[in-house]
Amino acid sequence: MSNDYWDEFVAYSQLHFEEGLIRAGFTTTPVGWSGSVGHGQGVTRVVITLPARFPFRPPRVVPEDREAVAWSWHRERDGALCLVAEDDHDDLWWTDSAAFLKHISAWFEEADAGWPSDRPDLDLERYFEPSRDHRIYLYDEIEGFKNAFVRFKPAKNDTMIMMRGTRVPKAHKSHKDRYGYVVELADVATPPRNWDDLETRLPEELSIGRKIRDRSISILMVTYHRGDSLGVLALDVSVDAERSITARVLTSASTSADTRNLRAGLLAPSLGDRKIAIVGAGAIGSFVADALVRSGVRNLTLIDPDTILPGNLVRHLVGPSCVGLTKVEAVRRHLLERNEDRNLTLDAVVQRLDTGADAYDLIDSHDLVINASADFSTTALLRVAAESRGEHVLSVALVDHGATFRIDVLPPLSDVDATPVLDTPDLQEDVAELFEPGCGSPISPAPPHAVMEAASAAVRHAIGILSGRPLDDAGETRNVAPQGKAHES
Structure with a gap:
């Protein structure tokens, strides 16, 4: 938007609004536009002024006789009418003077009735x-x-x-x-x-x-x-x-914990006594753990044998002070420091999940196991263990060089195809494998935002399962980050 367009938009909005006031019988005075507003109990004279940020802020309205209008929670300290709540800024509807004057009239009618549908704001x-x-x-x-x-x-x-x-x-x-x-x-x-x-x-x-x-x-x-x-x-x-x-x-x-829980979601109180295990405390697993705790979970077991390296920090929850710590200990310390007053129980297990006995113990002792290891053998191990116990685990991973996240309920909650057809993006041909010095395995090029979106989706599915409201019987796949050259639209 050029400055000329901006200036024209603002000037037109003001002119259009003021012309509407003139048509409604308002006249200009040294303090603003003065005129009458009719309502059920009669007529009240008001002064309307346009703030410096008009049309991006609504006009200000004050009764000419401030004491003639009853004081209430719907007036400002200086006597102005509270006409537009902060959560009613979806568009610039108040630039239409006819609609705005009608809104003022409705305000007076509500005031005359004693505000029967008043919202109890704590302000x-x-x-x-x-x-x-x-x-x-x-x-x-x-x-x-x-x-x-x-x-x-x-x-x-x-x-x-x-x-x-x-x-x-x-x-x-x-x-x-x-x-x-x-x-x-x-x-x-x-x-x-x-x-x-x-x-x-x-x-x-x-x-x-x-x-x-x-x-x-x-x-x-x-x-x-x-x-x-x-x-x-x-x-x-x-x-x-x-x-x-x-x-x-x-x-x-x-x-207080109650205050924090107000922003944690309606299901937060029901998650406090649920016990969840996360296998894999790498990039996705770390953000899964963080989002679960923010959502009200208080009991977590973190399982991962690896250590935080400098390169991990680009996509991981923790920062430079954790380099050299095991991933589970790094995540544990971060969550405890950030939530020091929330009575968390965080168990850090530095090992790889290798045996059926360990998988059985994990499933039997937790309400839900989330596999964020991105390791096929671990995924298969947990699926077989869950099937034999009559339980379900949730698995999350990024595939297609980070362009797609995949979430699987293993086994599915009902007899459905757990391998849905996926439309993958057109990746750049011959994506070269990336290697980090000192690391023998290729490094995934998945961008941080794909990691966070995968973790967020996994937490939605986890909360759905824990609350008895699963989002999907089999899981979800989604393209999140086309890699390589930009696509022409």
Whole structure:
């Protein structure tokens, strides 16, 4: 997109929008476009302004009489209407002024009805001015600290960690800890917008104002509920010379396992007690292990006899500090370091899977065995062992010089053809084998993104099997990385 095209697009969008406002009876004023919006309960006059990033940000709308419109969770701190949620930016629909005015009218009708279908967003922090303290205040299971003094200690990366504690009398000036109090806010029908508004809703018997004025605390952690969801507001509270209290919002975040599991998928809770073995902790196996742990798995057995070499790092999960470690130990250390508070059980087995007895033990002691060894004999060994036990293993590998991943359920979950027809890409003719100095076997040219896609697909199939919702009875094959010369479209 050239600069001329960009400028023309922006100018046309603004002109088109403003012409629509004129047709709707709006007039320009020094503060914006002023006009009336009709709704079920009457007419409300508003001022519409276009932000600097219009049309890529929606217009701003403020009632001319800000106090005549009821305050709610659907207004900004300055009185503007909350019209477009962050997850409603699929297109630039608001550039159509008629559609935008209709949306404003619908906002007023919802407000008149008391927001019957309100979504309980936990965004109380946007109603307070931000603090100059830009550190992140971290807390764990905060409801266990309700109505208690807490202490925040500085940690790495400009974070502050919450723990129990009260202010040290006559603390030295160099003392870096900060002290606070955790209190529950009962009334959240409308959001408080300043300290005075907030204080009237806090329990009088806790004397929060006195605690702030005598400098026992400089942090106030406010918990509240909207629907079944818990919200937390961290405030930096201070007292001026006239003994007036100012409250400014701090950036805060939970470190609890429940919070992390919210992003791990709906099936994460059911995966915590499942035990999975991964045979092969190389490129694919390492990312399979990482994705499984991120998805909620807590018990893993890693099996591989090999060692991390510098060349492995291009496609492997771990970094340079792991060169020289066995692959299973390198992956184990990485997962434990990254998930130090998640109660992982990771067994690292430095050996090759060679015997039927070992295969039987592995299958019998795990809910699922994933074969990422890319070794035909290991795959065959596990398939025969699984068939004889009446169980199933999952096998994943890259083939066609990394252009295709293949995932097999062995044996298939039903009587189906486990060797589907695969349309392979036109590879460059005579792909030369690649050798790494000091390594006798050819090196696969599979690119890192193919490794990650194969691992991701394997984890989807694994979770499907573990949850009783298999994606396919036999598995999956997919072309992911055409190699060699580029193809003409």
